[in-house]
Structures are given as C-alpha cells and as structure tokens.
Amino acid sequence: MRYLLYRLRRLAIVLAAVTFVTFLLVNVLPGDVAYEMAGMDSSEEEVQEIREELGLDRPVVIRYFEWVGGVFVGDWGTSFISSEDVWHAVTDRFPVSFELMLLAQILALAMAIPAGMASAFRPNGRADRIIGALAFASVSMPSFMTAILLIFVFALGLGWLPATGYEPLSSGLWANLKPMILPALSLALVEWTILMRTLRVEMISVLQENYIALARAKGMSNLRILWVHALRPSSFSMITLLGLQVARLLGGTIIIEQIFGIPGVGRLLIHAVYTRDFVVIQGCVTFFALAFVTANFLVDIAYAWLDPRVRTRGSHG
Amino acid sequence: MGEIILDVRNQRTAFATARGMLNAVDGVSFTLERGKTLGVVGESGSGKSVLSRSVMRLLPGNSVVPSDSKVILNGKDLTRLSETELRRLRGPEMAIVFQDPMTSLNPVLSIGKQIMEVLMFHMGMKKGPAKEKAVELLRAVGLPQPDVRVNQYPHQLSGGMRQRVAIAIAIACEPDLLIADEPTTALDVTVQAEILDLLQRMVKERNMAMILITHDMGVVAGRCDEVAVMYAGRIVEKAPVRELFNNTRMPYTAALLSSIPKVTDPPHRKLDAIEGRPPDLINPPQGCPFAPRCKFAGPECEEQVPPLEGPGAHQYACVKPLGEEVAA
Amino acid sequence: MDRNALAIAMHRKSRSFGLYFWIPMIWLIIVAVACVFAPLWGLPPADEIDWAYIQSPPVEGHPLGTDNLGRDLLSRIIYGGRVSLTVGFAAPFIGVGLGLILGMIAGYYRGWADEVIGIMIDAWLAIPGLVILLLFSVVFGGSLFMVCLSLGLLFIPTAARITRAATLNYAGREFVLAAKAMGASDFRILRKEVFPNIIWPLIAFVLIDIPIAIVIEGALSFLGLSVKAPTPSWGGIIAEGREVLSTSPHIALYPTLVMFLTVLCFNLVGDAIRRRLADVREGAI
Amino acid sequence: ESHAMAKKGGELTVAIETDVRGFGTIKGGVLGQTGEIVMRTIQEPLLDWDPETNEPQPLLATEWSHNDDQTVWTFKLREGVKFHDGSDFDAEDVAHHYNRILDPENKSRSRTFIASIEKVEAVDPLTVEFHLKHPWQALLPYLATTSMSGPIPAKEAVEADTQNRSPVGTGPFKFVEWASGDRIIVERNPDYWNADEINLDKITFRILPDTQTRFASLRSGEVDVMWTDRGPSIVEAKQDDKLVTLVSEGAGAAVNLLNGKKEPLNHPALRKALAHAWNQDALVKISWQNTRPAVEHPLGPVKDCGDVNYRGFDIAKAKEYIEEWKADTGNTEVPTIVMIHTTTPRGRELGEIYQQTAKAAGIPLELQPVDQSTLVKRVFTNDFDISGWRIADGADMGPQLYAYAMPGSSYNLTGFDDPKLAEVAEQMRVATTREERLDLQCEMVSIMNDDGGILYRGGGRYHAFTTPRVKGVPAPYRGAVDVTRAWIDEQS
Amino acid sequence: MNAEPGKIDTFLAIDNLTVEYPLQGGRKVHAVTDFTAHVKRGETLGLVGESGCGKSSAARAVMQLPRPTRGKVTLDGQDLTGLKGRALQQARRRFQMIFQDPIASLNPRMNIRDIVAAPLEIAGIGTEEERTQRVAEMLEKVGLNADQAMERRPHEFSGGQCQRISIARALILEPDLLVCDEAVSALDVSVQAQVLNLLEELKKELGLTMLFISHDLAVVKHVSDRVAVMYLGRLCELADAETIYRQPVHPYTRTLLDAVPEPDPDAPEREINLVPGELPSPVNPPSGCPFRTRCPRASEQCKAVMPELREITRGHIVACHHPLVPEAG
Numbered sequence A: 001m002r003y004l005l006y007r008l009r010r011l012a013i014v015l016a017a018v019t020f021v022t023f024l025l026v027n028v029l030p031g032d033v034a035y036e037m038a039g040m041d042s043s044e045e046e047v048q049e050i051r052e053e054l055g056l057d058r059p060v061v062i063r064y065f066e067w068v069g070g071v072f073v074g075d076w077g078t079s080f081i082s083s084e085d086v087w088h089a090v091t092d093r094f095p096v097s098f099e100l101m102l103l104a105q106i107l108a109l110a111m112a113i114p115a116g117m118a119s120a121f122r123p124n125g126r127a128d129r130i131i132g133a134l135a136f137a138s139v140s141m142p143s144f145m146t147a148i149l150l151i152f153v154f155a156l157g158l159g160w161l162p163a164t165g166y167e168p169l170s171s172g173l174w175a176n177l178k179p180m181i182l183p184a185l186s187l188a189l190v191e192w193t194i195l196m197r198t199l200r201v202e203m204i205s206v207l208q209e210n211y212i213a214l215a216r217a218k219g220m221s222n223l224r225i226l227w228v229h230a231l232r233p234s235s236f237s238m239i240t241l242l243g244l245q246v247a248r249l250l251g252g253t254i255i256i257e258q259i260f261g262i263p264g265v266g267r268l269l270i271h272a273v274y275t276r277d278f279v280v281i282q283g284c285v286t287f288f289a290l291a292f293v294t295a296n297f298l299v300d301i302a303y304a305w306l307d308p309r310v311r312t313r314g315s316h317g
Numbered sequence B: 001m002g003e004i005i006l007d008v009r010n011q012r013t014a015f016a017t018a019r020g021m022l023n024a025v026d027g028v029s030f031t032l033e034r035g036k037t038l039g040v041v042g043e044s045g046s047g048k049s050v051l052s053r054s055v056m057r058l059l060p061g062n063s064v065v066p067s068d069s070k071v072i073l074n075g076k077d078l079t080r081l082s083e084t085e086l087r088r089l090r091g092p093e094m095a096i097v098f099q100d101p102m103t104s105l106n107p108v109l110s111i112g113k114q115i116m117e118v119l120m121f122h123m124g125m126k127k128g129p130a131k132e133k134a135v136e137l138l139r140a141v142g143l144p145q146p147d148v149r150v151n152q153y154p155h156q157l158s159g160g161m162r163q164r165v166a167i168a169i170a171i172a173c174e175p176d177l178l179i180a181d182e183p184t185t186a187l188d189v190t191v192q193a194e195i196l197d198l199l200q201r202m203v204k205e206r207n208m209a210m211i212l213i214t215h216d217m218g219v220v221a222g223r224c225d226e227v228a229v230m231y232a233g234r235i236v237e238k239a240p241v242r243e244l245f246n247n248t249r250m251p252y253t254a255a256l257l258s259s260i261p262k263v264t265d266p267p268h269r270k271l272d273a274i275e276g277r278p279p280d281l282i283n284p285p286q287g288c289p290f291a292p293r294c295k296f297a298g299p300e301c302e303e304q305v306p307p308l309e310g311p312g313a314h315q316y317a318c319v320k321p322l323g324e325e326v327a328a
Numbered sequence C: 001m002d003r004n005a006l007a008i009a010m011h012r013k014s015r016s017f018g019l020y021f022w023i024p025m026i027w028l029i030i031v032a033v034a035c036v037f038a039p040l041w042g043l044p045p046a047d048e049i050d051w052a053y054i055q056s057p058p059v060e061g062h063p064l065g066t067d068n069l070g071r072d073l074l075s076r077i078i079y080g081g082r083v084s085l086t087v088g089f090a091a092p093f094i095g096v097g098l099g100l101i102l103g104m105i106a107g108y109y110r111g112w113a114d115e116v117i118g119i120m121i122d123a124w125l126a127i128p129g130l131v132i133l134l135l136f137s138v139v140f141g142g143s144l145f146m147v148c149l150s151l152g153l154l155f156i157p158t159a160a161r162i163t164r165a166a167t168l169n170y171a172g173r174e175f176v177l178a179a180k181a182m183g184a185s186d187f188r189i190l191r192k193e194v195f196p197n198i199i200w201p202l203i204a205f206v207l208i209d210i211p212i213a214i215v216i217e218g219a220l221s222f223l224g225l226s227v228k229a230p231t232p233s234w235g236g237i238i239a240e241g242r243e244v245l246s247t248s249p250h251i252a253l254y255p256t257l258v259m260f261l262t263v264l265c266f267n268l269v270g271d272a273i274r275r276r277l278a279d280v281r282e283g284a285i
Numbered sequence D: 001e002s003h004a005m006a007k008k009g010g011e012l013t014v015a016i017e018t019d020v021r022g023f024g025t026i027k028g029g030v031l032g033q034t035g036e037i038v039m040r041t042i043q044e045p046l047l048d049w050d051p052e053t054n055e056p057q058p059l060l061a062t063e064w065s066h067n068d069d070q071t072v073w074t075f076k077l078r079e080g081v082k083f084h085d086g087s088d089f090d091a092e093d094v095a096h097h098y099n100r101i102l103d104p105e106n107k108s109r110s111r112t113f114i115a116s117i118e119k120v121e122a123v124d125p126l127t128v129e130f131h132l133k134h135p136w137q138a139l140l141p142y143l144a145t146t147s148m149s150g151p152i153p154a155k156e157a158v159e160a161d162t163q164n165r166s167p168v169g170t171g172p173f174k175f176v177e178w179a180s181g182d183r184i185i186v187e188r189n190p191d192y193w194n195a196d197e198i199n200l201d202k203i204t205f206r207i208l209p210d211t212q213t214r215f216a217s218l219r220s221g222e223v224d225v226m227w228t229d230r231g232p233s234i235v236e237a238k239q240d241d242k243l244v245t246l247v248s249e250g251a252g253a254a255v256n257l258l259n260g261k262k263e264p265l266n267h268p269a270l271r272k273a274l275a276h277a278w279n280q281d282a283l284v285k286i287s288w289q290n291t292r293p294a295v296e297h298p299l300g301p302v303k304d305c306g307d308v309n310y311r312g313f314d315i316a317k318a319k320e321y322i323e324e325w326k327a328d329t330g331n332t333e334v335p336t337i338v339m340i341h342t343t344t345p346r347g348r349e350l351g352e353i354y355q356q357t358a359k360a361a362g363i364p365l366e367l368q369p370v371d372q373s374t375l376v377k378r379v380f381t382n383d384f385d386i387s388g389w390r391i392a393d394g395a396d397m398g399p400q401l402y403a404y405a406m407p408g409s410s411y412n413l414t415g416f417d418d419p420k421l422a423e424v425a426e427q428m429r430v431a432t433t434r435e436e437r438l439d440l441q442c443e444m445v446s447i448m449n450d451d452g453g454i455l456y457r458g459g460g461r462y463h464a465f466t467t468p469r470v471k472g473v474p475a476p477y478r479g480a481v482d483v484t485r486a487w488i489d490e491q492s
Numbered sequence E: 001m002n003a004e005p006g007k008i009d010t011f012l013a014i015d016n017l018t019v020e021y022p023l024q025g026g027r028k029v030h031a032v033t034d035f036t037a038h039v040k041r042g043e044t045l046g047l048v049g050e051s052g053c054g055k056s057s058a059a060r061a062v063m064q065l066p067r068p069t070r071g072k073v074t075l076d077g078q079d080l081t082g083l084k085g086r087a088l089q090q091a092r093r094r095f096q097m098i099f100q101d102p103i104a105s106l107n108p109r110m111n112i113r114d115i116v117a118a119p120l121e122i123a124g125i126g127t128e129e130e131r132t133q134r135v136a137e138m139l140e141k142v143g144l145n146a147d148q149a150m151e152r153r154p155h156e157f158s159g160g161q162c163q164r165i166s167i168a169r170a171l172i173l174e175p176d177l178l179v180c181d182e183a184v185s186a187l188d189v190s191v192q193a194q195v196l197n198l199l200e201e202l203k204k205e206l207g208l209t210m211l212f213i214s215h216d217l218a219v220v221k222h223v224s225d226r227v228a229v230m231y232l233g234r235l236c237e238l239a240d241a242e243t244i245y246r247q248p249v250h251p252y253t254r255t256l257l258d259a260v261p262e263p264d265p266d267a268p269e270r271e272i273n274l275v276p277g278e279l280p281s282p283v284n285p286p287s288g289c290p291f292r293t294r295c296p297r298a299s300e301q302c303k304a305v306m307p308e309l310r311e312i313t314r315g316h317i318v319a320c321h322h323p324l325v326p327e328a329g
C-alpha cells in the first residue's frame, strides 16, 4: 500500500514534469498560432490582437498553471485552429491509436515469444541463426518502408487487405480489424526483434538455472519446461521493455498513421505541431505521457502477477 | 550381496570448450546396491556434479560421451535410451537433489505445483489426489504446516525448508536411485545435520540407493556405506567408509584428510596444506594427475595414469600407495 | 571422436569472428570509404541538376540513374550516407555520454539523487521520442549538429538506466567495498573501479544504437525534419522517391536497399562484437 | 451521361486532403479546397457559376437587378426553401450572414475581399439588397463563391454557436457526423428544394492527408473520389485506365515572392536578375510534371492578356542585370540570398531547383526550410529575401491583385511602390464592366511582372479522380469537386 | 558492563555496537545489537555464528563501512566512529579488510599491480616505481611470483591465488588490524589450508591484530586466540578458543559444536539438541533471549528477560539464564 502510494506520487511528479517541459518546448516553437489563425490575409496588428485575445503574451509559467488548473476541472482547452474541444479531440482519436498499438504489441509478442524460445532452446543452433537473421532483417527496415512494401504487396498487389483507412468497432469486429492488420504489422515487425532478443538472452540464462535442471530431472518434456517453467521467469526484462516500448510505439504510430490514413492521435499531433496549435500539442503529449505512465504501471502489476516474490511481498518477513 | 541397482562402467564425459576438450569425468566405474549409500567426495571441479548428471543423462549441449560409456540402471542401459524413454525414468527410477536450495526450485511456481507436476506426469494422478499426496510428502519430509506451505512459493521458505521440498520432489515417485549433489553445502551446520538425517531416513524407509556427493569429509564419514574419492575427473580411491578413513592408501586422500582443520585440534596448529592447485582438465599432466602435488611422487608416477584397483572392496589408483613404502 | 572435433569446431566458430562478421564488415567498410572520401570519386555534385535526364533510369554518366530533379542518384546516396553515418555515430555517443554521467550518479549515490534523476528519466521517456524530435527539429531544425544532438538526447534514458543498473551492481561488489576500506574517494571509485566495468555493457549498447539512430534519422528525413535542403540524406531520398514509386521505382529502391543493407550490417557486426564483449566481460578472454 | 440515366441510392466515399477547421463563418476561418468540397453538399450560396459560359446562374437567388450606378443590387430569393433544421430560408439569413462578415469587430477572414460591400438589407422575406461602396464587378462572382463567404448558414444555428462543428444549411445533404481527423458524414436531405437531382443516400468524406495514401485508397477501392495536386500521382493516375480523370483550368498561381522592402533585393536590378534566373518551365516539368500550365499572369484562362512583360528564364539576361547591379552599387560579389521554403517535398524541390538555376547566373541562394506557419510569419514580418507563396484562385482576381499591389496594404508583401500601379489598381476596382475590369487587371500584371517581384511557378489546373462506378461528377471547379449530383453505376 | 577485560592492553574496543538496516514501512533489520568485545594487540578474535546472524554487519561496522547505527569502535585509543572525512581516510590505513569472495573482491578490469598498489596510490605514498617495488615485495610475501603476476588480471588466477592477492593488498599499508570476513569460506579445503597457514604466518611476522569471521567452527578455532559466538545479532558467548570448544556454557554454542560433522567414521553419534523450528527473523527478534525459541532449556524467564552478559569464569563471558554448568574434571 505504502509502495503504491509512493508509485502514485512519483507518477504525479513525472506527469507534472512532462507537461511542464512540453509546455516550455511548445512555447519556444517559432511561428505562432496567431498567424495560423489570422491567415495569410491579415495585418500584423490583427495578429497581435489575436495573440492578446488568446493570452499568448503572458508569461509561460502563469499560463502553465492556468492550463493545469483547467485540466483538473476537465477543461483541456479548445483547439486554436479547429475550435474543437481538446479533450474530445484527443479522446476521440486515442482509442484508435491505442488499438493500433495494442494490436502491434500483440502481434510482436506472438512473434517474439515462440521465436525467442526456439532461439534460446539451442543457442547458436540452426533455428537460432535463422530467427536471428530474420530478426535483424526486420529491424533493419525502417517502419515506413515496411509499411509501403506491405501496402504494395498485400493491398495493391494481392488485394487481401485494404491499403488504408479505419473502421470503428461499431462496424463489426472484422471490419474494424481488417484495415488495422497492415499498420499493426508494420509496427510489430520492428518491435518484435527487440522483444525476441531480450527474451532469448534472459531465457538462455534461465535455462541454465538449477530449477530447470531439476525440472529435467523430474522428467518433464522440453515443451513443458519452456512454457511452464522457463517462460515466466524469463519474461521480466521483456515485460519491462513492453512498457518502455509504449513510448516508441507512440512515436511510431505518428508515421504509420500518416501512411495508412488512420485517424489517431499521432496524426492529430503532427498536424498540431505544424500549425502551432499549442493546446492540442499539450493535450496530446499529456495523453501520451498518461498512456506511458499507465502502461508502466500495468507492467508493475504484470510483474506482481508473474513473480510471486513481488506479489506476496509483505506477507512474509 | 544386495540387488545391484546402478552399474556405471567407464563413464567418460567431456566438454567442448574454446580451449579444447575438457575431460570432466574420465573413466569412472562403480556399482551401487539397493539400500546402500555411496559417498562421493572431492574438491571443487573434480567432476562430482558432472558424474551425477552423467548418470541422470542430463548433460548440456556441448558435452561429449563416448559410446563405450555405460550407465545401467535396473538392468536398462541408459546410454541406449531415447530422450522420451529417459524422461519416463527420471522421477520413478532415479531422482536428484541439487546443491543450492535457493535456486533449485522454480521461483514462480508454488511448491505444491512443483511436486504435483511429477505425480501427475509419472503416476497419472489427477489434480486433487496429487495435491493430497503432495501434502503428505511435505509432511513426510518434516515441513511444518504442510497444508499451508503447499500453496506457498519458494521465496517464502527458508533454505532448509526448500531443501526439504526438493527432497519431497525427489522421492515423490519412490525412485530406486537418489542422487544428492552436495545437498547441504549451502546450509548452516545445524540445518545440515537435520537434512542429512532426513535423507538417511528416507533412503532406509524406502529402501533406495543413494549417491551422496559432498566435498566435506565429515559428512561422508558418518553417513555412507562406501566412499569414493574423486580427483581430476577420476575416482582415485574407493573403499567402505571405515576402511577408507582408517587405512588410507591414496596419498591424495590422506593429504585431503590432514588439510582439514578439525574442532578437536588445538588452535594455531599448522595445517598440512596440499601445495599447488588441481590440474587443468584440458591439458592434464602426464601420468597420475596428482603427481605434481604429491609428496611421495616419483618418476614412475608420471609414466601412465594408474588404474583403479586393489584387493577386495578397497581400490585405489596409485603406484606408490601409502602403507606400502614401509614394506618395500 | 569425430563428434568431438565437430563440437570444438562449432564452439570455436561461435567465439571467433566468422563470415557473419566479415561479410557485413566489408560492406560497412565500402560504405564508409565511399562516404568519407566522397569528393574523390569524381561524382557530379549531389545537388547538380542534369536537365537532360530527369527521373532517369540508369544511363551513361548516372550509374544508378537520376532522381526527381535529375540529380545523380549515386552521388546523392553517397553524400546522403555521410549524414546517416554521422548521425548514426554521433547521436548514440552523445546520448550514452550524458546517460553515463546521470546513471553513475544515480546508481552510486542512490537516495535523492537517484530519485531526482529517476524522475527526469521517466519524464523524458514519457514523451514519445518522435514528439521530442519533432519539436526539436521545428525549433532548432536544419543543422546536422542539432539533428545529432536531439537524436542523441533520445538515447539518454536507456543509457542512464543501463548505467544505473550496472553501477548499482558494481557499487555493491566487494572490490568497491575494498576500495572504500582503503579510503578511496567517490570520484576515484567511480572512475577507477566502476567505470571500467560498466563501460562494456554501454559499448554494447552503443553498438545497438548505431543502426537505430540511422533508422530514426531516416524517419525524420522522411517527415522532412532532418538536415536542410539540398543536403541529401537516405530517408529524404526515399521520401522523394516514394512519390514516383510506380513510375521510377529506382529512386526509392536504391537508397532503401543501401540503407537496409547498411543497417543490417551494423546490426550483424554489432552483434558479433557484442558477443566478443560478453566473453571479455565474463573474463573468458 | 444525362440525369435521366442516373440511379438513385448508394453511398459515396470521398478522400479529402485535410480536416476542415470548422464551418462557422467566423470561427472556421478559410475553408480551403477540402472544406469547399464538403461545404458544397451542406450549404448553398445565392448564385451558381457556370464555368462554361462564365456567367452566374440562379441558385438560392432566382433573379437579380441593380440600380443605375451599380451601387445597389436587389436579389429575389427562391421560395419554399428550408434549412435542415426545418426553419425557412429567408432574406434575414442572407443579411445576417453578410453583415457578420462585414463587421470589423468579428475579424472575419473573408472580409478583406468583399469589403466593397457596405451593407446588406432584408427588404422582405424574399428580397435582399446589397449596398456597395462603389461600382464593383466582383460582386456576382463573390456571391457565387463556395468559399466561406458564399454559402448561407441558418441564422439560428449561427446564433446558437453550433454552426461551426455541426453546420446547418439548405444544401442537398444534411450533416450527420464529424469524427475529427477521420471523417465527415452527410446524408441525403429529403426536403431539398431540388430533391430530384440528388441521387446518393450518403457521402462519407475521409480525411487522408498523405497523397500516396489517398491514391492507394482510391486504387484499392476504399474511396471513390479524390483530389490531388501532386504531379507524380496525377501522371500515374491519368495512366491508370481503371480510374476516371477530371480536369479543369483555373486562375491563381503558385509564386515566389522577392522581398523588395529589404536589402539586397530592394534593388530592382537584382530582382530582375533573379526573375530571369527563375526557370518556371523546369519547375512545371519537374515538380508538377506538366500537370499545371506555366503562366505569365494569375488571371487564369478567362482572359488572354497578350504581352504582359513576362520575364522568362534567360541566364544571359540575368547576368546582364547583375552587372548592372554591380555597376550601380559598386559591389563585386552578389551576397548570399536566403530563400525560405516549406519542409514539404514540394517546398524542397522548389528551393533546390531555384538554387541551381540561380547558381548558374552567379547568384548564391541559401535554402532555409521552415514549416508552413513559420513561413507565413516570416513573410508577414518582412523577414525573408525569397519565399514560396501562392496566389489563391478566385472567381474574380481583382481584390487579391489590389491587395498585393497597393502601397501600405498589409498584403503588399513584395513592396510594390509604383504610383502608376496604384492608379491602375484604383481604376480596376471601380470599373463598371467586366471587360474593362479584366483589361485593367492585365495592365496591373504587366507592371508587376516588369518589376520582377512576383515570379510564377505554375498556374491553376485541377485534377480529380474517381473510380469508374462514380458518375455525374463535374470537373473540379476552382479546385473543389462537386459530388452533390453524383450517382453510382455498379455496372461499370 | 560487568565484563571488561583489562583496559590497558585493549587494542580494538568494540562497545555496544548496533547495526540496523531500515526497511520499507519504517521497520528495521536488527542485524547487530549491543555487541561488545575487546581485542588485545596481536590477538585474533574469532567470530562465529549461523548465516544471517550479523557477522558481516559487525565486521563492516568495525570498518566504518558504513558507520554503525550506535556504539563505539576504538582502535588504539582512537574513536573511529567519531572520525570524519579526511581524518577517517587517514585512519583507514591502520585497519584493512579481506572479503569472502576472492574473485569478486578484485576489480576484474585492473591488473594485479594496480590492484595491490591502489592503497598506496590513494594514500599518496611513494613514486610509481617505489610502489611497484613494494607491490613486488608484497606479492612475494604472500607466495606469488611477482614477475609473473603483476601484469595479469584477476580472472587468470585461481581462488586461492586471488585471496593471496587480496591479502597482499590489505597488508601493503602495514595496517595494525586485519578484519577477515569469511576469508577462506569460498576456498577448497586444500587451498583453504594454504591460505590459513599464510594468514597465521603473516600475523606473527607483522604483529597483526585480527578479527576473523567464519561460520566454520573448525576454521575459527584454528586461527583464533579467543572466540565470540553470535546469535541473531547478539553476542552469546566469548572465551578463549580452547575453553569455548572444550567447555561451551551457552546451549547454542553447544548445539553448534554438536552439529559439526567430524571426519571420523568412529566418532560417537551426537544428538543435536534443538527445538525444531525456524531461525527467527532479525526484523522481529523474539522477546527476551533471542535463542529461547529453539533452546531446549528455555524457561519463562528467558521469554521475559534478556540475559545480561556475565563473566562466569575469568575471561569467559556468556549471555544465558541457564548456562550449562561446567562439569567437574
């Protein structure tokens, strides 16, 4: 409980730090939203007026605290550009990005776990080498190229999957999943390697543990040893990485959403950066940070689930 | 003569390493009868663990075993069996307890699961009865509150309790052969005594054969029928326990015994240390591997590796055994 | 005893630099030499437009053809490689250098220093890398140095974490305790006892990061946020080529291939070296 | 294809390039081509413009007339037209809409261009009067525009402040849903005053900013209609016989601005040198892949101005002007001139090509990529030497030319300061016939071209593509695709 | 304290040493509690006890690594616990330590010369050459071939050799006090004997005072003049080596001795007299006597009152309510 409180307090500090840093960064961006709003056909005075109207001429720190105050009462601000409520803008798109990331992670794990186990079972064996080569090849391809290739092959060439787009879940599960497969795969193809290699390294050392030798001595089959005995204790680094990767995936979605025309936060964000839509940038980054922090909190929980040493902490001196 | 359970003939185990072949076990032969305990002593790296794993056929990928090595357990030649056939024997016919109780149990599985697993796989038990049996086994090895402990995880138990669990796992399927590889080295002396007593009791009650591996001469002295001393991958002396201690023939065994500080010695006595260090198993010296450190070694010792032989049950691998120089 | 020989041979192979190391290494050397000495090859300048050949497939004088604007593709790929390689090397070193300092402080002193650095790192991690890059390149954009620096900043958190964990590990070792018992100062302990031990995992980490930095620089170029025109970079050429992928596929294809191979080779070489380092660390060599 | 063959029903998906900022007259700012495509389906202007005859057609207004000095125009409105919310369309809505734009307090971005209107009055429910400050030939074209000032919203929705994100109009389709950044959905308005002409049940506008993505979606059939101005994609799409190409010509132009208000380009000789060092044909060929025409003025195909003093690509002449500049200023070296361009591939290409041709003339250009909003800021704050820019297409180019040319206008970005030009501009503004107005516009362009402050880099030509099953889509008018009369023919 | 051996010749005085480690949630590990022992110059005090009883914590507290929570450590009249910064750094030359793991206590990245020369370097003694010279002498003294050893790295040496290097490093500053924490536990018997002999020789030669810690009673007896037995952070019994092994009076010492297996098949079987159960946790030590939960002689008094240390015969200190009365004869 105390630990939980400590974690939560730390999360709060991290979030505060993130939002403040972003606020600063965003505020030193050259060019400003006032021009964007005034458009090409207005005078310098008009721009200045808009600036005052938006309060952009006041000190950053004061504006930051106003913004934070707003967030606490559910007011994330209104986009300067589209006058859309930022909370809505972000929460509308976030599930889309979230689904993409989740799917990517699932695909990456689905590739990484069996591959990592096969590799670790006989290090330097044939399977290990083949998997290793595949893994290197797939990280060596930038995700945007992978994406373009996938579109060429599976959408335009074979016509199996749509090239672009997004369907809400309300259109049906398959309709929703279908256009997500290629983008998720483009992300997963980059991510699985590092998961696989992490798992492999840790599993190689776990497989040398005495308790694995004991499991062998008990007459357990290789498959059972890998899945039941070795996988869980080997997956701690991988799980940590899953949490950390959220940050990378969030970044990755920016390009992938662009290429596949998926209406996620990534696209919202990049558009906001280009148009200097401070409030939206701020909202997106805050949300990203929240997602990251939550993901890592979940990782902590996953630890507890995977490792009884964490789970039963405190129940024993 | 009791029923012979284990017959190891000319076991050789080598490892491919970067520097070359490492002969960890080099031509070891012995037999073991039901109800008997064989103590195996030797310094670190002398091949005790590799020998035990060779018997279990649990060797890592870089190991090489020549085809003339044989391990015959209950009449079956383990070297001829497939991995699946071996798997069926591990547990019901042979079992092992490892040195370090802290690492020999899986940290993420409850100890109950780890015991039940063997029962379910080998005895085809269902979950419920397996659990009951597990509790029963834990009680048998003297674990307090077995019905609570069965759901706990290894980290919630102390070292001694974990070793009891490891023993429970080993005896779950009532094996004929139990190998205990330094089962008490990591434990405190008081706990060590309890665990050794427990092992001894189990072997007696269930009429098993046991190989007790240790580096502690004190441990084998009290609890074995026969003792084999290993040095550089070989058995250099083997005898019934009393015979070995009272009539030591191999200079290595003697040196080992005298280099051990004893509680009965007066303080500040100078120990008879064996100078030098054990040979490099990749490039072993010519002849008797102990010769370079042996006080009595002569040129004849470097000619060839002395075979393990001797009158009756007392065998030794030495061309200049102790107790003979007087006669000569 | 055939099997023995085989087993030894296999083991040797896994320990020494085999073809898996040398073939990629040769490619990397070719790329590096080509890029570093680019002005010596008598290539047309990377920004010179050959009005006679716009978007041309390979022809006399343009061995790989020309790009959208009729510039020599080979020349652009080679000059682009300079950017990619510079970023690939500079960024991880900047990041690891800074991460090293933070990580050592956090891991050695623990307590509030650890807490503060931990929060900084968490916060930095919580902002997605590409967002940081996006903002940085918009704010400071354009110069190669800024690209290296901003990309380097991305490597700080992981480098710091690795350093911290390693420092923590070594700071608890008995030889550090022994140094303390001798009265060594903290600085000496960090410099002489801890640093030489943690530098190896960090070098391994740099090796992993080089290809990653190249790929990220590619992504930035792809978004038009890396070095400014007319300096070519691989990601930039690919982005330009993507527009004419179906009519002039060579424009995107060649740089993609070069980038892919180079990154792959960096990975393979890095992996081989890392294995060696692991041996060194284990004290086996 | 006549409407007789049109089939009722069906759904259409249209790919648009950017999200709409909003449909509110004030908040929404400028619609842009994308916004206009959507807006056309929901709201209607008073007039329709026939691109063939270049004449106004009745739409919400059925007839119109003016007083003798052309300062008061009276419009009769169509009877029985209802807004989507059920309220009646009347003169009040029209007057309210225009007066809001004209009120300087509201800072509407459409105001500058229709500032010649003094006020709008509702005479009776079906009659509305436009009072002008002076005779103004651009009135009818501007009333027909589908950009923000043209389409009439419901007064109630505007006052309730809901118009911006859920627009209410009189158009053939009703607004249904707007998932920001993703899609806008409209459905057929059964109560439309001209319901017979409308075939589709529903139109989904999908926002796909990336051209390749849009194009891939069209080819794989996820969308039916797309618009693009990217040369390579247009060329490729035109070659694709599974796609239908729609082309139209327009006015406006992409341009380079040379900053004559600041050293060193305040010297006319250097501007002229740079004008001759600019190779419009090469850019049109390379960057637009000839999908746009090279132009000598931004007035579009409606007017053939004849010779307009266009300074074509001519390195020799450029060098002559440099010599002149050197002699005049005593300098021996041309200083490095900074060109700002956007970070987009198009911006890069522009800079790279100009850099090469300028180099050939002996002028060193340094490129500075900045993003769109920085570029806008720097141009407005006079912080540039050369910058990419765009003169927007308009039903009448007069108001824009006027703003670019008049000294003191905030839109005089290149620093034109020619009394002759100002005089012609004033005449043009109050010209009483369209012919006269256009002649004066040509004259303005000649003076501007001679100065060399604005260099063209491709005129207006628009391309849209549809899948063959889509029928009834006219060529994009001023860039905006009109899908309101489309129908689906599954057979093709 | 009623048991204070003659103050005059006390060289190392450990008084009421207490080491606590904070845990999360405000709890503490009571690793060492009120430990008192005085060591004469040139004497070796052995410290035995089961794993986790606080031996290492006590040793480190003596070394001021880190400073003890409470209590005082006086070396040759100088109060170490009071020293700070440079003064402590200076004083450190006088007391050095050898650790359990021979390999882990040497920096794998340094060569032997640098490892052994480090204390000199830190103390700023001598030039580079002089230091090398000293190192060579020291290496020879611990039985290593200096020429061969200097440039090599720790992993090229066996455990016993590494421990010799550690000893060389610890002794190069000619300290007065040497603390050995399980210095031979990781070594094989044959090598252990070599190192024990070496320590004995050096001690005589250099007149070292030693604090020798081990869990192995036989080893401790071998090198110690006096032996202290610890249980759960507290001192149970302290006496000279002969006495404590021959005639332990604390039931715990007795049990420990009984449990040691003797390398003699004819040795009589000994019962270990222990109430079955677990070693209590140092986080919640039992009330009263810490050993009472496992002690066959425990009474109500043991539960209620913590036994004071008392001297039952001269120099034989014990903390027990019901000591085993020394049998006559």
Ligand SMILES: Nc1ncnc2c1ncn2[C@@H]1O[C@H](COP(=O)(O)OP(=O)(O)OP(=O)(O)O)[C@@H](O)[C@H]1O
Residues within 6 Å of the ligand: B015, B016, B017, B022, B024, B042, B043, B044, B045, B046, B047, B048, B049, B050, B051, B060, B062, B215, B281
């Ligand atoms: N997988 C392996 N690869 C290479 N060498 C090995 C391997 N396993 C063991 N060895 C070597 O074989 C020799 C014998 O090792 P073994 O573990 O049997 O010794 P031991 O007598 O059990 O020692 P200890 O008392 O330390 O447990 C050692 O030199 C060891 O280094």
Ligand SMILES: Nc1ncnc2c1ncn2[C@@H]1O[C@H](COP(=O)(O)OP(=O)(O)OP(=O)(O)O)[C@@H](O)[C@H]1O
Residues within 6 Å of the ligand: E021, E022, E029, E030, E031, E049, E050, E051, E052, E053, E054, E055, E056, E057, E058, E215, E282
């Ligand atoms: N840094 C620490 N933080 C918290 N608890 C500690 C720490 N160091 C030691 N302890 C605890 O203090 C107690 C005494 O530990 P110490 O290492 O002194 O025992 P020891 O007698 O040396 O044991 P061993 O024989 O296993 O080395 C143990 O319960 C241990 O878990």
Ligand SMILES: [Mg+2]
Residues within 6 Å of the ligand: B048, B049, B050, B181, B182
């Ligand atoms: Mg072993």
Ligand SMILES: [Mg+2]
Residues within 6 Å of the ligand: E055, E056, E057, E181, E182
């Ligand atoms: Mg200890």
